[in-house]
Amino acid sequence: MEKYSKQREEVFNCIKESKNHLTAEEIYMKLKLKNPNISRGTVYRNLNLLVDKGLVNKISILEKPDKFDYVCNFHSHAICKICGEVFDFEVLLNDSMKNAIISQTELEDLSNQFIVYGICKNCKNKK
Amino acid sequence: MEKYSKQREEVFNCIKESKNHLTAEEIYMKLKLKNPNISRGTVYRNLNLLVDKGLVNKISILEKPDKFDYVCNFHSHAICKICGEVFDFEVLLNDSMKNAIISQTELEDLSNQFIVYGICKNCKNKK
């Protein structure tokens, strides 16, 4: 049985209240400001627990640490291949695309969220 | 200036000839059979070099090591969220989706390939 923990609540709130997507290290650093005793291990353990409960999304990013996202089924993710920043957008796979994918791959429980890579405005301007 | 290397050629051929998508470790193990002296460092260095030259795709997978793919612009990737296996399928983002994503995220050079997660037949049957 799962028990209440202040630290878990803080991890969840940190994600829920953040405008952008955070790495475990960024969450750890933010929480450390209020609670200097919190440990990285606890942050990682609670992140995984929240992901397992379906309250938080983990996003895998090329060459960069994972980021975490408050679960919301109404958006997909675009990732900058230079800086790794994640951008939300409200486009999902439609049924005909999903059906084509399922028939070609035989995958089940296919998400209607998807991931695309591009280059963000910021990184483009720096070049 | 870049020089010819037997090892680089072998890394590239290994990816090109493989039916499925391989991790760096799997590539290393395969090449080791023919050339027991090859080192992990060389495999990783050449993989990155081939990715930079645009000859090979690196795929980032939740909770699993990266996999490598012979570059081909005509397919996208579906990933099993249990075992991490990657499946190709021939569906790309259409222009109206791309335009919607670009206008919402301001990303540029958006790929028309995308990534979706699901559960593969194999993993589904095991449960």
Next chain:
DNA sequence: CTACCTGCAAAAGGTTTGCATAGCC
């Protein structure tokens, strides 16, 4: 009281890097 959760530190897994030597051009 008894799980479960924490902090800490060590370990694990994947990948990169420094160095001396070998190989391409």
Next chain:
DNA sequence: GGCTATGCAAACCTTTTGCAGGTAG
């Protein structure tokens, strides 16, 4: 001959884990 690539091992970064003590129910 000069410069790049290699093999090896050590280092690195991110994440997980074992342990002893703390805390919720």
